[in-house]
Amino acid sequence: MIDLVWLIPLLPFIGFLINGLGRNILPKPLIGTIASLAVIGSFAISLSIFLTFDAAQPQVIHLFDWINVGSLSIPFAFQIDQLSIMMLLIITGIGSLIHIYSAGYMSHDAGFGKFFAYLNLFVFFMLLLVMGSNYVIMFIGWEGVGLCSYLLIGFWYSNGAYADAAKKAFIMNRIGDLGFLLGVFLIISTFGSVSFTEIFPKAAGMVSGDATLILITILLFIGATGKSAQLPLFTWLPDAMAGPTPVSALIHAATMVTAGIYMIARSNILFALSPVTLDIIAVVGLLTAVVAAFIALTQTDIKKVLAYSTVSQLGYMFLGLGVGAFTGAFFHVLTHAFFKALLFLGAGSVIHAMSNEQDMRNMGGLRKKLPVTFLTMLIGTIAIAGLPPFAGFFSKDEILAHVYEHNKLLWIIGLFGAFLTAAYMFRMMFLTFWGNFRGTEDQKHHLHESPVSMTFPLIVLAILSMVGGFMGVPHALGGHHWLNEYLGPVLAASNNILPALSLEHATEYMLMGLSVGGVIISIIIAYVKYVSKGYVPKEEELQSGINKLSYNKLYLDELYTAIIQKPLDILSTFFFKVVDKSGIDGLVNGLGKVSIEASKTLRLLQTGNVGFYIFAMVIGIVAVLVYSFIII
Amino acid sequence: MENITSTIQAVPLNHYILLSAIIFTIGVIGVLVRRNAIIIFMSVELMLNAVNLLLAAFSSYSGDASGQVFVFFIMALAAAEVAVGLAIIVMVYRNTSSIDINILNRLKW
Amino acid sequence: MNLLLLLFFPLVGALVTLLNSKFAKQSAFISSLVTLAFALLLLGDFVPDASSQFVVNYPWIPALGINFAVAIDGISMPLVLLTTGLFPLIILSSFGRSISQASFYALTLFMQFGLLLVFTATDAFLFYVGWEVALIPIYFICALWGGENRIKVNMKFFVYTIAGSLFMLLGIIYLHLQTADNSFSIASFYNLNLDATTQGWLFWCFFLAFAIKMPIFPFHTWQPDTYTEAPTTGTMLLSGIMLKMGIYGVIRWLIPVTPLGFLTWGHLALILSIIGIVYASIIAFTQKDVKRLIAYSSIGHVGLIAAGIFVWNIQGLQGAMIQMVNHGINVVGMFLIADILIDRLKTREIATMGGIAKVAPKFAIAFLIVVLGTVALPLTNGFIGEFLLLHGVYQFNIWYAAIAGLTIIFGAVYMLRMYKAVMQGETNERTASFKDINGSEFLVLAVVCLLIIVIGVYPQALLHISEASVENLMNQVNSKLAF
Incomplete structure (x- = not known):
């Protein structure tokens, strides 16, 4: 059964392709059925894996080499172990239920086909996230679910506020993603690999409180605060309710937002060896x-x-x-x-x-x-x-x-x-x-x-x-x-x-x-x-x-606008108008102006007075003679 | 030929150099200080002749005839130049009723 | 398969196009397709090792030691493919626009000749010739079909680039005089062992030319104006391919020829590149003109590519190689989208747009995919490049990587802001009758989107081409740096 593991993400992806391409052609019931069956199929495979899996070691299924540069090698591979199996069950199980629910809930919406295409795509990325055998594949899923979240929050994009909520979710997630990415780089340079099965045994041999590990875990945790809506990056999640309700149930409650917890649980050994980070996580979580x-x-x-x-x-x-x-x-x-x-x-x-x-x-x-x-x-x-x-x-x-x-x-x-x-x-x-x-x-x-x-x-x-x-x-x-x-x-x-x-x-x-x-x-x-x-x-x-404080969400959105967005926009205008236009470009144009001005001044020497020309010539000759005979 | 060469060589070379330098300087100063176009023209001729004198002297002292050939070239050239130059001056006089070169300051930006 | 055929066919195509002005666009398109076919044939014969292949070497001006010497190795190959691949797309995207004239296509194909010369030349003089040959057609394209301020802006562009190239010419002549065998060949330039001070000066001579072309902060101010004023097809040529000349020049000429100069000044160049990333991205936040916004975003992206090169490690270099191709694809897609918007709406003001996704769903999907490629979402091409580049920068210094990595956030900010303002929200009277993309536009965007995803899913095909050559070049330089 474990050989069929690649089918688990593939089925929703096929559903995405069929529904995405046929969204205006296929009848609504067929779209709903295809989308639901794709996820139910994945659930069935996940369930059979759950029932048959008894290995103590994680099973890695290598598909192809994705990126190979120098000593860095990132395979496209899946890892199946108890943790990912539990996540698979949740994603495909609850995912199936929500697909069925959506068939009823969205039945009057004009974007029915698009909705199911997005939903299938989300399941695909979420499965990549939990099945990836290394941090980079996990990151594909990590950002991919962010994309689907963006698409589904902004599903009714004609409403400008909804589109803004979608954009906000994507950008706040990206802030966390940068932390995640830097964490991955640090992992590569520390362990020389991105694969879980190579990193964790090496990490287990390190001492508790190792500074590098602490930095890695803090960076990964920053990633988690974005995706899992923790302080200070949580304000996107309430706004994300702009999306259709099944989306809120699947993405913003059951699966995607728990990716951060999954990631930390997956890297448990790194975090267990970083007590400082654990304390930070506890305080942030509690707050x-x-x-x-x-x-x-x-x-x-x-x-x-x-x-x-x-x-x-x-x-x-x-x-x-x-x-x-x-x-x-x-x-x-x-x-x-x-x-x-x-x-x-x-x-x-x-x-x-x-x-x-x-x-x-x-x-x-x-x-x-x-x-x-x-x-x-x-x-x-x-x-x-x-x-x-x-x-x-x-x-x-x-x-x-x-x-x-x-x-x-x-x-x-x-x-x-x-x-x-x-x-x-x-x-x-x-x-x-x-x-x-x-x-x-x-x-x-x-x-x-x-x-x-x-x-x-x-x-x-x-x-x-x-x-x-x-x-x-x-x-x-x-x-x-x-x-x-x-x-x-x-x-x-x-x-x-x-x-x-x-x-x-x-x-x-x-x-x-x-x-x-x-x-x-x-x-x-x-x-x-x-x-x-x-x-x-x-x-x-x-x-x-x-x-008032509670009802207005502690004014956090207003605070972020005031201390981040506004200053950046002002900085942008300042850079554009003052530094770029007047400063650097002014300097460049200034060079042109200087040569024009210089020529204007220098041409005044041309008085037209022949006597002056001759005098200048003689002076010049004398100077050359003096230079060549006396000085040299 | 023998005669001319020895005649030239009767005077020490230094004297030729000195004389031409003096004539040349007179020419330069004439060009610089006078405003009458004809006088300036004459001063230019003076400078040319100073050089001719020097060329002739050096030529005979070093026993190389090419210097004197150059003198002939220069004289021929000077004649042509005088023709053109005087013509210009005549034209200038016709147009401005004057041969004061300070009037001719239109040649500028 | 002969490399000369690839090089000179565009010239033939240009001539045919000019003579055959009735079918100008067809003949130009076919010519570019044939050139692409030649390039693909070359790719078929190409062996991805470090050697120079398809070598052609004829004496050109023997008295001065100038040879017509061209060859392809793993570093040239992706760029040759990019050039030959993008030309059909760019030509196709001009169909149905007012620019679609015989003289324009002839100039475009002439430019292709210059670009291919730059990417294949192994003789410094020939490189310089190609460098300037590519500039002339784009000057005329901008001057003839540009926007209102085209003359002034174009003048600045031309003088700026020429000023840079003259420094390079100076450097080339100096290096030529130092060669033992009176030669301009790249091999003898590589073999020169000049002292560090001289190399420092030479570094700046070459760096100025390349930095202006790319452009790197603070040599960039010609770029937003030119990109905005040039006809959009010209902007695609400029941003998709021409700026790659600068990046290619850094990899092929600047660093290997003046390794000690690089050792002294490379760090400064790196810092400038990283400043450029953040600076241009921040400026892009508040741009109101769709082309200018893309122009500034391009400065940011190119800054990252340059940073990846100046850190000089394998990940950075390979990232730069693949990102050059990616950036070419994405920016051409982006500018085509801008062109479609401008063509339909007769304005570049973002604020006057909105709600287009509703009336043009195909366009919306293509736009979104290009945006995702540009913001480097995983499984799009942009991610592969930015991941490798940032990883390269990271190995140099974690803080630089953190600052350069801001591009991930900032890119999302300005791109999604633009996408929201243009495509989402309610339609207005201007956008309500927006027509969805038609035949040729659909074809170009479909190819662009397909490439974005294919490279993102299987980048190894592209990485494999350049790997051996890049490693070889790196070892060669590192041996001189005595690492």
């Missing part, structure tokens, strides 16, 4: 988690709430990585993919029913009209809030337990963020599904449950959100943490370096109790405020006090 949660508290756009929630959850994953809980972070990637894809698709279903209304202030009371959407989203919300035994509880708890052991202060802040998560998520649920309907009559009339192609993925994801956590039941709860064992071969080297979790079971129970208790209290507060009192946020309240 992002709390800041994003804080912003999410006052957002009124249902997708924006979910976007900030994604940023916040990604922050938790980085926090987990930072404290050395690689399995925990990756566990959270998986569970988050389930429940966040679910929530986004649910939100899409709501938006679909509400005739493209996204403002929660105009919703309310939808639970009766959209029962399936409501129930599945409720499951997703409980999962993300972290109530047992749903998926989010296990993964988040594992991260927090590691954080607790690592540093108590980080843990307190992290726990506080988890409470905020529960608060804003249930706020969203209460505003949307409880209370009275606040939209227009037209919308009310139009309200309907979504078609089966949309509710089926919701149900599947809801089930996964319920049971997904059982793949990592901690020992304290009587499990044996299957995921940890499964990923063992990939993380073995760094597990030898990093201390294992050594908390007493009693302490773990205490941590779980605290977080569950806090979450329940948060939910009750939200319930009282938004259901019992029926509070609906008003614009003027959002624009006052601390709400």
Whole structure:
């Protein structure tokens, strides 16, 4: 089966070609079927590989030599191991569901064929990202998904604001990409190779805290902050909600944004040997988690709430990585993919029913009209809030337990963020599904449950959100943490370096109790405020006090415009008008002017007075004579 | 021939050089200080003749006839030059009623 | 297959085109295709080792030791392919434009002769002749068919380049006088062992000529004006191929002939190149004229190529070799896109455009692919070049690489800004009736897009051609530098 691994990315790529070329010719149902089948086919192959793969060593499948220059050799090759298999399952599995969902969601859009072509292309690049056997192939996928993200965010490009959001996403990602690229260069010069199978054994022999390793990991982490929307580069992700909702679910929740975590988990040995970087990652992740949660508290756009929630959850994953809980972070990637894809698709279903209304202030009371959407989203919300035994509880708890052991202060802040998560998520649920309907009559009339192609993925994801956590039941709860064992071969080297979790079971129970208790209290507060009192946020309240800071996203966009974009544009104009036009070009033109002026002055010597000419001639002759006879 | 050569050689070479230098200098100064075109012209002739004298003297002292051949060339040339030069001066006089060269300052930018 | 056939066929083509003015564009196009076929035949016989192949060497002016000596090695081959490959595209892209006249095509083909001479000459005098021969037609093309300010701008362009080349001529003559065998051949130039000070002076003589041609900051100010005022087809010739003469000159002549001068001054040249990358990219941010924006972006990209050469390692050089080809392809695509916009909308102002993607989807896709190639997205040709170049610069100094790498970010900024302003948003009355690309435009853009992706996916084919020669040249210079 492993010989067919090249088919996994090829199938979506073929789907992209067929749909891209035939987007105006093929009928819509056929396009949707081709696109979905391509991804489902990849999923089937991935699944069979998952079931048959039992090698302890990563399997490398060499396709062809891509770049060979001097001693630098970059093969186009795939690597299959436990980590990439898990990612393959997530990408193709959730990808298939979202393709099916999109067939219903996008059915009225004029750009149907284009949409599926892009979506297939995205899956192709995402698969390259996780299957690449070296950093450069990973980088192809890394930038390729950025491209697809750009295309899909700007899918409705006629709206200038959407096009701007797409552009912003691409550029902010590129800032991170430069860090990634420099990191790759440093890896090449340190290890003489880009292939994982050559780098990691060499790295394992280096001492912890090696300066080069720290620099490499910091540069790679800069790459991750761009792709995975961490401070200070996260502001593109909320704007990315301009894209169609299935895109938000697939790209901006389940897969692409977790690429940074995948990359760090893939390079775990490099990071495990760089404690300084790990600390930086933990702090950045935690800050992002709390800041994003804080912003999410006052957002009124249902997708924006979910976007900030994604940023916040990604922050938790980085926090987990930072404290050395690689399995925990990756566990959270998986569970988050389930429940966040679910929530986004649910939100899409709501938006679909509400005739493209996204403002929660105009919703309310939808639970009766959209029962399936409501129930599945409720499951997703409980999962993300972290109530047992749903998926989010296990993964988040594992991260927090590691954080607790690592540093108590980080843990307190992290726990506080988890409470905020529960608060804003249930706020969203209460505003949307409880209370009275606040939209227009037209919308009310139009309200309907979504078609089966949309509710089926919701149900599947809801089930996964319920049971997904059982793949990592901690020992304290009587499990044996299957995921940890499964990923063992990939993380073995760094597990030898990093201390294992050594908390007493009693302490773990205490941590779980605290977080569950806090979450329940948060939910009750939200319930009282938004259901019992029926509070609906008003614009003027959002624009006052601390709400103002949160509602306006801490003014980060304005800050970046003021300190980066504006100065660069001013610099550009300055360079163009002053340095280039007046300065350098002025100098060049000046040379021309000087010769013209000089000739104007010199020609005055030509007086026309013959006597003067003769006199000058005689003087000249005398000078020559004096020079040749006396001086020489 | 013998006669002329010995006659020339009767005077020491230095005297010839000195004389021509004096004549030449008179010519130069004449050209520089006078404004009358005819006087200037005459001064130019004076300079030419100073050179001729020198050529003749050197030629006989070094026993090489080519110097004296040059003298003939120069004299022929000078005659032609005088013809052209005087014609120009006549034209100048007709046009400006003057032969003061300082009037002729149109030859400039 | 004889190299002379390749060299002189364009001249025949020019003559035929001129005489046959009724079918000028057809005969010019066919001539360029035949030349391309010759080049491909040569490629078929080419062995990718370090040797000079298809050598032709006739005495031309024996009294002065001047030979008509041409040959192709791994460094010339990609450029010959680029030149012969781009000419059919450029000629095709001029179909249906007002420039499509017999005299224009004759000049274009004449220029091809000069360019091929530059890329194949192994005699310094012949190189110089080709260098100037290529300049004359482009002068007339710009002067006859350019924009409003063409005379003034063209004058500056001409004087600027000529000033540079005269320094080079000075250097060539000096080197000729030093040769033991009274020769202009490149081999005897390579074998000269002059002292470091002399080589320093010679370095500057050659560097000025090449730096102006490329152009490298701060010798670039002729370029944006000329690119903007020249007819777009002329701009393609200038930016797609002609500036490669400068880069080629640095690799072939400047550094190998004056290695000690390079040792002294190369670092300064490197710094200038890197300044140019950032400087030109930043200027491109706020350009309002679509051609001027591309012109500045080109300065940035060429700066990176130059930086890759001046760091003088295998990755940088190979990156420069492949990026020369890539830049030629991309910039021709970019200027064709600009030409289509200008042709349809009668304006160069970006601000007056918008929403074109909606009315011209094929054009939008082609534009996007060219933009992606230009911003060096992986699996496009630009990535291969920039990756190798940045890696080369990185090996020299990590900070230089970080600064030069800003091109990755800045390139995305100005290119996507332009793409957004031109293609996205709502249409206005000007762009609402924009016609999608037609036959010849479609063909050219399709070839350009195909090349962008093919080279991006399988660059090894191109890298392989130049590898041995580049390594050989590097070792030869390094042995003189006593590394």
